[in-house]
Amino acid sequence: MARLAEETxxxxxxxxxxxxxxxxxxxxxxxxxxxxFTSANYVSFPIEGFSLRWFHRIVEYEPFIDSLWVxxxxxxxxxxxxxxxxxxxxxxxxxxxxxxxxxxxxxLLSPLSMPMIVLGLALLFYLSAIGLGISLTSLIIAHTxxxxxxxxxxVAGVYRGAPPDQEESAVIxxxxxxxxxxxxxxxxxxxxxxxxxxxxxxxSIDNLPVSFFFGSPSTSTLxxxxxxxxEHQFDxxxxxxxxxxxxxxxxxxxxxxxxxxxRHLGTPE
Amino acid sequence: xxxxNAELETMASTIGARAAVRPWRLMGFGYIIPSLLLxxxxxxxxxxxxxxxxxxxxxxxxxxxxLWQNYERLFLDSFYFGVIGETVVLSLVxxxxxxxxxxxxxxxxxxxxxxxxYNLIIFFLIAPLLTPIIMRTFxxxxxxxxxxxxxxxxxxxxxxxxxxxLLNSPVAVVLGLVHVLAPFMILSIASVLSGIDRRLEESxxxxxxxxxxxxxxITLPLSMDGLGTGAILVFMLANGxxxxxxxxxxxxxxxxxxxxxxxxxxxxxxxxxxxxxxxxLVLALVCLFFQLRLIRRKGA
Numbered sequence: 001m002a003r004l005a006e007e008t009x010x011x012x013x014x015x016x017x018x019x020x021x022x023x024x025x026x027x028x029x030x031x032x033x034x035x036x037f038t039s040a041n042y043v044s045f046p047i048e049g050f051s052l053r054w055f056h057r058i059v060e061y062e063p064f065i066d067s068l069w070v071x072x073x074x075x076x077x078x079x080x081x082x083x084x085x086x087x088x089x090x091x092x093x094x095x096x097x098x099x100x101x102x103x104x105x106x107x108l109l110s111p112l113s114m115p116m117i118v119l120g121l122a123l124l125f126y127l128s129a130i131g132l133g134i135s136l137t138s139l140i141i142a143h144t145x146x147x148x149x150x151x152x153x154x155v156a157g158v159y160r161g162a163p164p165d166q167e168e169s170a171v172i173x174x175x176x177x178x179x180x181x182x183x184x185x186x187x188x189x190x191x192x193x194x195x196x197x198x199x200x201x202x203x204s205i206d207n208l209p210v211s212f213f214f215g216s217p218s219t220s221t222l223x224x225x226x227x228x229x230x231e232h233q234f235d236x237x238x239x240x241x242x243x244x245x246x247x248x249x250x251x252x253x254x255x256x257x258x259x260x261x262x263r264h265l266g267t268p269e
Numbered sequence: 270x271x272x273x274n275a276e277l278e279t280m281a282s283t284i285g286a287r288a289a290v291r292p293w294r295l296m297g298f299g300y301i302i303p304s305l306l307l308x309x310x311x312x313x314x315x316x317x318x319x320x321x322x323x324x325x326x327x328x329x330x331x332x333x334x335x336l337w338q339n340y341e342r343l344f345l346d347s348f349y350f351g352v353i354g355e356t357v358v359l360s361l362v363x364x365x366x367x368x369x370x371x372x373x374x375x376x377x378x379x380x381x382x383x384x385x386x387y388n389l390i391i392f393f394l395i396a397p398l399l400t401p402i403i404m405r406t407f408x409x410x411x412x413x414x415x416x417x418x419x420x421x422x423x424x425x426x427x428x429x430x431x432x433x434x435l436l437n438s439p440v441a442v443v444l445g446l447v448h449v450l451a452p453f454m455i456l457s458i459a460s461v462l463s464g465i466d467r468r469l470e471e472s473x474x475x476x477x478x479x480x481x482x483x484x485x486x487i488t489l490p491l492s493m494d495g496l497g498t499g500a501i502l503v504f505m506l507a508n509g510x511x512x513x514x515x516x517x518x519x520x521x522x523x524x525x526x527x528x529x530x531x532x533x534x535x536x537x538x539x540x541x542x543x544x545x546x547x548x549x550l551v552l553a554l555v556c557l558f559f560q561l562r563l564i565r566r567k568g569a
Contacts, residue, residue, distance in 0.1 A: 025393065043414075085307050118316075121543070123311065167295055185295070249401070252399065
């Protein structure tokens with residue numbers, strides 16, 4: 001009995017700490033969503049009244065809309081390239097087990113561990129030196145490097161869980177290499193590709209430390225424009241655009257949950 | 270009949286032999302080449318290029334500056350050396366707070382939460398990771414402002430008589446970084462905690478150890494791998510973070526990423542910025558080395 005009571009007490013105490021932690025985690029985000037609906041001219045919380053004026057304002061503010069297009073183009077183009085390069089690499093590394101493959105996997109995932117600001121600076125120097133300079137192409141290349149590890153990691157995670165039996169059966173039954181990839185492997189790894197691509201898109205949309213180096217009127221992404229806006233003005237339009245951006249991320253998150261399951265993300269490999 | 274058997278046997282042995290000599294492989298080495306080329310051209314080469322650039326003459330060459338002049342300036346000038354120190358100390362403080370805050374949460378979600386609550390917690394840990402970084406910083410700016418909710422709250426409780434300048438202070442930076450990084454810590458600890466064999470704890474309890482002692486002698490040591498992985502990850506990310514520092518620190522703290530940003534934006538001393546990048550890179554590589562060792566150990 002005493003032991004049970006002790007356990008209940010522990011459960012309540014830890015539950016309380018967890019609850020407080022989530023208040024800490026979520027509250028600042030809720031504040032921004034609330035501020036985006038304010039009717040006031042200035043940022044304040046709690047808000048004075050309800051209005052959608054700041055959402056109108058961001059639609060009318062050209063730099064936000066222009067940079068949103070740049071952001072979307074870069075996110076999708078870089079993710080497409082990362083999928084084309086990363087998926088075959090992940091498939092190969094999962095089925096080929098050796099000391100070398102372990103190092104190659106570490107290499108493919110290593111952009112994740114690099115300080116983004118270093119990567120951004122390095123790519124700017126280098127791409128300028130080889131003549132690409134500040135351009136949409138440069139931006140897409142930079143984002144591809146950042147997105148590749150996400151694709152490789154999720155696809156490898158899914159493929160590792162798929163037993164090779166089906167492929168072997170297909171070989172014995174005389175399927176060609178292409179048929180096996182098309183009809184056996186691809187259906188197996190589809191959730192991994194979707195989840196990895198969604199991740200890569202979301203990470204690209206919110207990337208500031210790399211995009212920042214490639215900022216120019218025609219190549220500034222949304223976070224870069226938001227940062228420079230925030231450095232000069234402090235009004236609720238930043239809250240409004242953040243809310244929109246968060247909505248996009250939430251949709252992405254639901255897609256990942258559908259295809260892949262968020263629980264798998266909790267366990268690093 | 271025997272002919273059929275022999276045929277099957279030959280077939281089986283061929284398949285077997287092939288598997289023994291070299292397992293059948295769907296993917297050839299060619300499959301990995303695009304990725305390797307991509308990284309060689311746009312990841313390794315740029316980093317190499319920065320390394321080379323860091324050895325060029327900077328804008329402010331110290332007297333008699335040689336090949337390593339930018340690094341000499343970075344490590345011998347007390348201001349710049351202080352910046353490196355501040356970067357590391359800040360990351361250590363943030364990591365420590367993340368451990369202290371994150372462990373109880375991870376423990377709760379693995380040991381006390383129902384399956385549904387567990388999934389809900391995972392969702393609420395990951396969702397903030399995907400909310401825009403500017404949004405989270407902006408939230409703290411609103412809360413910590415002079416007339417913000419926190420100052421007003423403290424004043425209405427008569428804890429303070431006039432508003433504290435919370436914004437643009439180290440406190441704001443630490444809050445902002447812990448807010449961004451704590452989920453990584455919790456996820457790392459939780460994944461290891463959920464793999465611990467509970468019978469070990471049960472045995473300790475049955476042999477008479479108290480709850481506290483069981484935790485300290487059994488659970489905590491067994492979860493050290495998760496703690497280590499999380500700590501390295503948080504430390505690494507804190508070292509490289511710059512948006513939080515820029516918007517919440519307001520110059521009250523100087524760290525390497527912030528200094529790189531300034532060198533690039535205003536001073537335009539590119540070789541010196543390159544040298545700072547290399548120092549930050551080496552810090553990251555050291556972290557990566559320990560991380561790989563931990564993962565290797567877990568796998569063994």
